[in-house]
Amino acid sequence: MTTRAILIILIVGALTYATRTFVPKDVLVTGSGAALAFGLLLIVAVQSAHIFEALRLPHLTAYLLCGLAFGPEGMGFVSTLMLEDLALVKGTAVGLIAFLAGCELNVRKLRPKLRAIAVTSALSIFFAVLLLFALFYAITFVLPITAGFTTAQRLAVALVCANVLAAFSPAVVIGIISETKASGPLSEMAMSIVIVADLVIVVTYALSSSVAHAIFPSPAGGGGVGTLVPHIFGSIVAGVIAGAILAGYVSRIGRRSGLVTFAVLFIAAEAGAALHLNPLLVGLAAGLFVENVTPVGGERLAHAAAPVAMPTFAIFFAVIGAEVHLHAFLHVAPFALAAAAVRALGIWSGARTAAWSVGMDRELARRLPFGLFPQAGVAIALAALVLNDFQPWGSVLGTVLLGSIVVNELVGPVLFRIAIVRAGEATVEREPSHDHGTPNPPSP
Numbered sequence: 001m002t003t004r005a006i007l008i009i010l011i012v013g014a015l016t017y018a019t020r021t022f023v024p025k026d027v028l029v030t031g032s033g034a035a036l037a038f039g040l041l042l043i044v045a046v047q048s049a050h051i052f053e054a055l056r057l058p059h060l061t062a063y064l065l066c067g068l069a070f071g072p073e074g075m076g077f078v079s080t081l082m083l084e085d086l087a088l089v090k091g092t093a094v095g096l097i098a099f100l101a102g103c104e105l106n107v108r109k110l111r112p113k114l115r116a117i118a119v120t121s122a123l124s125i126f127f128a129v130l131l132l133f134a135l136f137y138a139i140t141f142v143l144p145i146t147a148g149f150t151t152a153q154r155l156a157v158a159l160v161c162a163n164v165l166a167a168f169s170p171a172v173v174i175g176i177i178s179e180t181k182a183s184g185p186l187s188e189m190a191m192s193i194v195i196v197a198d199l200v201i202v203v204t205y206a207l208s209s210s211v212a213h214a215i216f217p218s219p220a221g222g223g224g225v226g227t228l229v230p231h232i233f234g235s236i237v238a239g240v241i242a243g244a245i246l247a248g249y250v251s252r253i254g255r256r257s258g259l260v261t262f263a264v265l266f267i268a269a270e271a272g273a274a275l276h277l278n279p280l281l282v283g284l285a286a287g288l289f290v291e292n293v294t295p296v297g298g299e300r301l302a303h304a305a306a307p308v309a310m311p312t313f314a315i316f317f318a319v320i321g322a323e324v325h326l327h328a329f330l331h332v333a334p335f336a337l338a339a340a341a342v343r344a345l346g347i348w349s350g351a352r353t354a355a356w357s358v359g360m361d362r363e364l365a366r367r368l369p370f371g372l373f374p375q376a377g378v379a380i381a382l383a384a385l386v387l388n389d390f391q392p393w394g395s396v397l398g399t400v401l402l403g404s405i406v407v408n409e410l411v412g413p414v415l416f417r418i419a420i421v422r423a424g425e426a427t428v429e430r431e432p433s434h435d436h437g438t439p440n441p442p443s444p
Helices: 002-021 035-052 059-071 081-088 087-103 107-139 151-165 170-180 185-215 225-252 259-276 277-292 299-322 326-358 362-371 377-389 393-422
Strands: none
Touching: 002 035, 035 059, 035 081, 035 299, 059 299, 059 393, 081 087, 081 299, 087 185, 087 259, 087 277, 087 299, 087 377, 107 151, 107 185, 107 326, 151 185, 151 377, 151 393, 170 185, 185 225, 185 277, 185 362, 185 377, 225 259, 225 277, 225 299, 225 377, 259 277, 259 299, 277 299, 277 326, 277 377, 299 377, 326 362, 326 393, 362 393, 377 393
């Protein structure tokens, strides 16, 4: 499978290169060639995922690296104009990530452990945000693009960046649990905490980004504090409506539910752009409504949406990777590594403090932080929003965020897998499955 994937990547890459050479430089043609870029990124990303699966690495990392390799600052097969046209998929992918995360949270099942989950989620987020906030505030004095900022601007930048990096990864956590067929307190607690915490992160990001938009007003009207209430509650109402539509369709018709889910979230994302709605909140509210209010249940829709989600996320994360400014990342790599280390310290401190406060079992408390280190879906989606919404500083800080997320994405899953095995919860050791590191269900 790995050899076949490498051959396909080489063949598709060669064909794309040959196609691009047919048009001389500086000659304009109709369209940007986005269809060519779409096909290239989709095929190469999917095949690269097979290679990463054999290496027991998350598929999302493969998608990101593919975009980086073939993007404007890599081999240049995908141009900047192509990326602009491919931006259409972003809003839908962000909404789908949040929707599938919401489908995983069943309040009734979590009720017996709700106190431990809530305390651990809150303290892990608090300690991580606190330390990351201090780090990014210090970084604003060092980076040239933020060196001249006022105190209020520095605080806003630090708040947004700390909020993004405090996110977790239900996608990776659930993928590792599925791969090892793990069952036990560590698996259950880690999965519940990362889902609950990411739901909180989505809401707090909406708050922090609205504050930042008030301090950094944009010509497009990013939305300040005065628009915060309609922005958040309007998104939630839209999400509930979307969830009700999906539940009604599934209960009455039921066929091609995945495609209909994609269509509803696509419409919500496109309409939301005009109505200033947050696609993350729309998708999250829809997923929570389907799982906790309707008799349909989120698991059914999440399973139906899996075939549609995979190519959507492959393109989305490949586009995000292609948008990374490689030369800028090389300049900020030390900051990205420092942010990853500070995040790990904050999560570890928060989780251990929470375990002590709720009287958690000692062995569980010792291993639980390793289930919170992985990072993927929601964090990358939020970093993409920073890249797009806060120019010019967003391009630099967004690169720092993505670099740190990639570090967490590579190291975190390995540490969590080791923790599960040592806890004795891995019931079978087998070849890596297609669930490992896949964005189903995402959050990455």
